[in-house]
Amino acid sequence: DQQVKQNSPSLSVQEGRISILNCDYTNSMFDYFLWYKKYPAEGPTFLISISSIKDKNEDGRFTVFLNKSAKHLSLHIVPSQPGDSAVYFCAASVGGAQKLVFGQGTRLTINP
């Protein structure tokens, strides 16, 4: 039972353009959502999060949007830079618990 799904295994974007990564979830009890970034041979690194009481959170080039009715969240990166090339995981949790449920990941490649 995959409660958090990232349906795009990979995404290729030109440098300077916007990257949009998508994530869908099925458990309506999830109330906290996060994005992690992972480089090869390293552990995931926290990027940005959003609580279910909000629909948008912004941090520099990164913005996360949450659509609770659609059970969908997205991460926007603008402008995209070569250093953004990595695997991006969305994750969710219930009731403030720190047990995170992760999606399968999307490999983002930024082309010069």
Added chain:
Amino acid sequence: DTGVSQDPRHKITKRGQNVTFRCDPISEHNRLYWYRQTLGQGPEFLTYFQNEAQLEKSRLLSDRFSAERPKGSFSTLEIQRTEQGDSAMYLCASSPSLFRVYNSPLHFGNGTRLTVT
């Protein structure tokens, strides 16, 4: 802040052998987590500790797996009688208890990659 440290980085073992991994969390973090990541998948929760108490175990954690955090600092994850299906990246993470209040989510180590031949 030296980050979460995991040892070893890589482990190759033969089927049926026992292996043990170590995790040293960020020093002021009282919560410690173990996750497992297989190829093409996201990390999956295995277990977590609040100080020395193991508060939750996933059904993924079979009887061959045991985790300890004896003094509430470092933790070990042991796999007995390893099987080829145990081959994965084992990730450790730590956080303070009230991470949502302080917006301090899980901090992951670089993992231990286990290969069972």
